[in-house]
Amino acid sequence: MKFVYDFHEGNKDLKDLLGGKGANLAEMTNLGLPVPPGFTITTEACQEYLRHGTHVDGLPGEIDAHLATLEQAIGRRLGDSHDPLLVSVRSGAKFSMPGMMETVLNVGLNDESVAGLSRQAGGNDRFAWDSYRRLIQMFGKTVCDVPGGEFEDALHEAKTAKGVKDDVQLDADDLKALVTAYKKVFVKHTGHDFPQDPREQLDLAIEAVFRSWNADRAVLYRRQERIPADLGTAVNVVAMVFGNLGNDSGTGVAFTRDPASGEQGIYGDYLANAQGEDVVAGIRNTLALSELAKLDKRSYDELLRIMATLEGHYRDLCDIEFTIERGKLWMLQTRVGKRTAAAAFTIAAQLVDEGVIDLDEALTRVTGAQLGQLMFPRFDLSGDPAAVTRGIGASPGAAAGEVVFTSKHAVEAAAQGKAVILVRRETNPDDLPGMIAANGILTSRGGKTSHAAVVARGMGKTCVCGADQMEVGRDSFTIGSQEVREGDIISIDGTTGRVYLGEVPVRPSEVVQYFEGDLDPERANDPLVAAVHRIITHADGKRRLKVRTNADTGTDAARARRFGAQGIGLCRTEHMFLGDRRELVERLILARTETDRNDALAALQPLQRADFLDILREMNGLPVTIRLIDPPLHEFLPSLEELAVKVAVAQEQGQRVEQDVQMLAAVRRMHEQNPMLGLRGVRLGLVIPGLFAMQVRAIAEAAVALAAEGGNPRPEIMVPLVGAVQELETVRTEAEKIIAEVAGDSGVKVVIGTMIEVPRAALTAGQIAEAAEFFSFGTNDLTQMGWGFSRDDVEGAFFWRYLELGIFGISPFESIDTEGVGRLVRIAAEEGRATRPDLKLGVCGEHGGDPDSVHFFHEVGLDYVSCSPFRVPIARLEAGRAAVESEGSDHR
Ligand code: ADP
Ligand code: MG
Ligand code: MG
16 A cells, blocks of 8 residues: 655545645645645555554655655755754645644754754744744644643743743744743653654654544544544645745735635735744734735735636635745645635636536535525624624524523523523533523533534524633623623624624625515625525526425415425414414313314314415415324413412312313313323324314315415315324315315315324335325424434433434434434335325425435435425525536436
8 A cells, every 4th residue: 555645646636545735735736836845644544553553564664765755856854953854744634624633843853953954044043943942832732742831831931031022023042042941841741852853753743643633622523523533634744944034934824715705806814924823823913915015026926826826726716825935935735715605605606707617516616504694694793893702603693682691590581571692601401491581692612512502503593602712600701801791792693603792783684685575775786695696596497306385374475485485385283273262272172062162163264264365375376285283282271280270279269160170171181191192183183073174174165265366276285193094094085075065166176195204104105195195204203203202302401412422413303314214204205106106295394494404305306395484595505406416426
């Protein structure tokens, strides 16, 4: 096996083997760009090392050979005392893992070669000792686990002693003394001296990079980002170039377009007389990249040329790391750059305009998740509010409110109508009431899969977590010297993770305004809106999946239609039994005689007919799937505890409470240990005579009424919770009779189908399809029953732990579990269609608007997905992406 590749041997497509950084360094080398020479040790070498613990057969020999080539190319030997070659040792995995793994610069320096380096630089002692102290610092931290803070303290002391602010103000002697101090720190923590042998430094640094793959934070990050654990990292050994040689030198980062807005132009930061990560570390104020034109026009122009070359070559926004050594430009890194959601859309559209990519490819450059981010209201940052700190954007949205520190205070304040932000070190299941009451949640610990993050996403609530500069106390939190007390107002941005003091105004999403058709005139020419329009229109043309919506009212239906819904996939009827109709429902439940029951049903029926007419009218011409009543009836009755207390108190006081006593008896009768698995859905319809019949009649009558108005009603009746074909047949026989009677010769058709949400239904789908004209997968219940989870209980109770342990990559309620629950969907789809080839297949439930799940449903061959109105555009986009992707794989 070959473990080491010279930069001339690799290319950008070898990311698996060479890591992203190595593959792109090779690509730039082969493009003839000025990259310092070097070589890459493969991810396979890393995998071998991690498997065996230490030695990798054949690797040392290959490193010798490539090092010799490198020394020859430069004309210097590694760490030579008179004229040393120095190298950097840089990690670089297939997927970028920012800040997770390590880099050591200036390898090859020791007590002797530091003098050689000074001579090389024309007697620049300051530079040589600065480089040496950086090596000890980075090597100590990265290779030997010396706490970095101690080096920083020593540097800080040196500056204080001299009375200066910046490290550039330290002279050669100061730095020499600093090296001595650093060495002491090194010995103190490692028990041995800083290694003087350059080759030993190199080998130790390479091994440390290998090991950094399994550092705790890297493991955690991979789990959260769902990056496989066995990839390993490559190691790049690169000849050093120096940005810290004086003011004609420096280092910087650049983007070929603005990664925040997508605007065309040159963006970046530059820092003169600096090395490595000084730019991003924020130790001194950087210059805007355009200032470089004044400092060093030649290098600047060359950089612009190279950026154009790279963009043309990668056909996308690139980000770049570069260094200038005494007026000579060197490229140290490039990759296709990360960008905000807005920039992703704008750039994709720009590239189409520029003829660089076509619209199909544009679809692959954006995601439904990004579109989702753009549909939340955002903070209006035109007043330039300063963020006090930043955490992880765990659940998008913009929320402002008074700070509270306990769940109890959150509930109390919310009850007074106040908007609050619940601030906790981390949350646990006890905080649930407060999380529900709060406008947003902010924690100082935990990542994207912490309890706070998981629960907030489940609730669709704004959350920033892991803001670790924040010290959370009992009734205040501090960030540095800033203190924020209970009752102070803060604003949190769940997309960017930024936290602001005070109330930042919120502006509505222009993308939502565009879908709603009421865009502010001043935003009409917004490039983002134009880009979204263009890309989603293309997705619509491409997709095979239709997108419907879940809506229970005419208003929701109308909005969803504006968002592009092609019908209703789930109209829940239970909401129609609440409010002032509750009394009728109670009468129905308490009915002693058939007459009482029929009276109650007869009173409900015209109300239901009006509900359905409203919805059918809004969706005129499009299919509307109406689900017969699903939840257990006791949900419509008063709570057992409250009623029992009320009756007891009343009886104590000798009052007559005949009605309450009756009600209490009914509630007791209907009480269930496991309501999720109890008398609900089709079971209810089969037990309460006339209930489903009333609904079916109301639907049929509404359809006939709309047809009489000249409309085109397309109602579909959906029977919930079916597990056996006999259940469905019983309902169907009765329903068909009613429909025939109501429809007469009006020409109105009512389709009858079922939900597939009980595992048994999926497994007997071949039989059920005999009685169903369509299946709609209720993936929420299918997930609950497939896993044996009660959603309301488990999400807060232990999902965070399952995520932490990697048992889930993501909550199975967020994204469908393709292996288990998805398998049930597959079986039911196949066997259902075997019985009835024109069986219509859809999915209702939030999975219908989840990007990954949409791809799965496309692949399984469903006809449509149905999701909440706000997710309709996301599903449209993802269904288009899924179509383009599967075309791509057909070509292969
Ligand atoms: P990261 O993956 O964190 O960006 P890098 O390996 O890119 O780490 O190293 C960080 C920085 O160190 C680079 O941006 C560059 O400024 C500097 N650096 C790395 N290798 C060299 C080198 N051979 N010569 C000069 N500077 C280097
Ligand atoms: Mg780094
Ligand atoms: Mg880098």
